[in-house]
Amino acid sequence: MMDMPKSDLTAPTRMTGGLRPRNETPMIPKNSISGRALVAVVAIMTFLASLTTGAVMLVRASASEWQSDVAREVTIQVRPAPGRDLDAATATAAGIARAFPGIAEVRPYSKEESARLLEPWLGTGLTLDELPVPRLIVAKLAPDAAPDLAQLRKIVGEQVPGASLDDHRGWIDRMGTMAATAVAAGIGILVLMFAATMLSVAFATRGAMAANRPVIEVLHFVGAKDGYIAGLFQRHFLLLGLKGGVLGGGAALLLFAFAGLFSGWFVGNASVSQATALFGSFSIGTTGYISVGSQIVLIAVVTAWTSRQTVNRTLETID
Amino acid sequence: MVRFENVGLRYGLGPEVLRDLTFRVEPHSFQFLTGPSGAGKTSLLRLLFLSIKPTRGLITQFGHDVATLGKDALATLRRRIGIVFQDFRLLDHMTTYENVALPFRVMGRHEDSYRDEVIELLNWVGLGERMWALPPVLSGGEKQRAAIARAVIARPQLLLADEPTGNVDPSLAQRLLRLFIELNKSGTSVIIATHDIALMDQYDARRLVLHDGRLHVYD
Numbered sequence A: 001m002m003d004m005p006k007s008d009l010t011a012p013t014r015m016t017g018g019l020r021p022r023n024e025t026p027m028i029p030k031n032s033i034s035g036r037a038l039v040a041v042v043a044i045m046t047f048l049a050s051l052t053t054g055a056v057m058l059v060r061a062s063a064s065e066w067q068s069d070v071a072r073e074v075t076i077q078v079r080p081a082p083g084r085d086l087d088a089a090t091a092t093a094a095g096i097a098r099a100f101p102g103i104a105e106v107r108p109y110s111k112e113e114s115a116r117l118l119e120p121w122l123g124t125g126l127t128l129d130e131l132p133v134p135r136l137i138v139a140k141l142a143p144d145a146a147p148d149l150a151q152l153r154k155i156v157g158e159q160v161p162g163a164s165l166d167d168h169r170g171w172i173d174r175m176g177t178m179a180a181t182a183v184a185a186g187i188g189i190l191v192l193m194f195a196a197t198m199l200s201v202a203f204a205t206r207g208a209m210a211a212n213r214p215v216i217e218v219l220h221f222v223g224a225k226d227g228y229i230a231g232l233f234q235r236h237f238l239l240l241g242l243k244g245g246v247l248g249g250g251a252a253l254l255l256f257a258f259a260g261l262f263s264g265w266f267v268g269n270a271s272v273s274q275a276t277a278l279f280g281s282f283s284i285g286t287t288g289y290i291s292v293g294s295q296i297v298l299i300a301v302v303t304a305w306t307s308r309q310t311v312n313r314t315l316e317t318i319d
Numbered sequence B: 001m002v003r004f005e006n007v008g009l010r011y012g013l014g015p016e017v018l019r020d021l022t023f024r025v026e027p028h029s030f031q032f033l034t035g036p037s038g039a040g041k042t043s044l045l046r047l048l049f050l051s052i053k054p055t056r057g058l059i060t061q062f063g064h065d066v067a068t069l070g071k072d073a074l075a076t077l078r079r080r081i082g083i084v085f086q087d088f089r090l091l092d093h094m095t096t097y098e099n100v101a102l103p104f105r106v107m108g109r110h111e112d113s114y115r116d117e118v119i120e121l122l123n124w125v126g127l128g129e130r131m132w133a134l135p136p137v138l139s140g141g142e143k144q145r146a147a148i149a150r151a152v153i154a155r156p157q158l159l160l161a162d163e164p165t166g167n168v169d170p171s172l173a174q175r176l177l178r179l180f181i182e183l184n185k186s187g188t189s190v191i192i193a194t195h196d197i198a199l200m201d202q203y204d205a206r207r208l209v210l211h212d213g214r215l216h217v218y219d
């Protein structure tokens, strides 16, 4: 009963229509991984993380800009008192400051200027003579000079009654603390977001592995090592992570660029120029773009790594 | 090549499915593994394929005590063994060609180095026209041949087949048996688990008979 058709055993190799067969199907079917949901999660997380990074960098840059501006100035305040010639006292104090080494520029505020400073609070049509308003002298430090401000404070205090020097130290310290707090909070938020992303990836990987259990078994049967199988999942998830990262990070970058343009277009508009005064400008600068870019790469790498770890751990529990 | 000494196997806390198995499988040998349904044929094949571990006894494969091997070493050893499952275990999302080429792909070999070999084997088992087909559209006999082709494509030194003629008609069963005999002649040790008496009567070979968890060898 040897009815095996000879052609089956000995037929020369034939091509189907000249086409060569090829391995083109991924071993892990794409649709077996809840890819779109994960891409969305990663995109949202990257977007929020990028916004956080951008905000933190903006706060830091503005704070240090402010600090350096403010630290280059000291203010001498001359307080009024009954019987005190405020104009004379102001002129004396200004003279002392002008003569002090390391002080580049001294500008006493006149009565009218002081009035203008108070306008927003007290309204116009105010005569300072009626109010005991202190007078201000702003002294700018010479670039790269480190004058002995304690000495200056001492001299001013001794020679001009009612005068005191403010080097804004307390204010700068508070400002620094605030900026540091903002940075710490930002880093905390980033850590939480990365943790949430990793958890999502771990869940997605476990789901994908459960869905592909038969595939994994067959791969084991044909001699695949765990590392090879983990690599298959890792590749999928690296791609998903990159996609999500580029989408989310790209959206954030667009937003930054748009905000930069926007604040550029509307200079002169009061609220924008106030915001500009507060934040310098909305531009996050080259460092900002670089850090958002590295965040995209980082989130993709973290996604791939997490999925590899998850696969390895899960494979250890299989047979 | 394969050596079992006092091997016992139980699943969980159940009774011992296999008891005191002591036997050898020699290179280039051909044997049927038989016994009634539920006798433990599939379990013995899984032991031979290193996919389960015995509860006691010693198994030596290709000179290695398998109890001492790590997962990666077992995977490497498994590449020298081909297995045909009762339920084929083809990957439904891959073409017949891709399924058969899978062992090479997993080894990381370049496709150009094996494509012709795969095509040749597919033609040899009569699947030349079905290379592009996905397993769900193959007939039972075609799936069977695809599974066999995948098991033998990497020229294993040991071939295990679980009821390979279980769901094919007698004439195809005969052709498959011829295929196994050809393979054996080219140097592969073959173990065919079957309870098909008619099939065993067609070829005079060593018989390993499982009964009540014990193995009786008829050379």
Ligand SMILES: Nc1ncnc2c1ncn2[C@@H]1O[C@H](COP(=O)(O)OP(=O)(O)O)[C@@H](O)[C@H]1O
Pocket (backbone or CB within 6 Å): B011, B014, B017, B035, B036, B037, B038, B039, B040, B041, B042, B043, B044
């Ligand atoms: N995964 C398993 N878990 C528990 N018991 C099993 C498992 N696989 C097989 N068995 C039991 O082991 C015995 C032998 O089964 P099997 O090896 O499949 O026999 P055969 O292939 O000869 O029909 C049967 O009693 C079966 O119920």
Ligand SMILES: [Mg+2]
Pocket (backbone or CB within 6 Å): B041, B042, B043, B086, B162
């Ligand atoms: Mg069985």
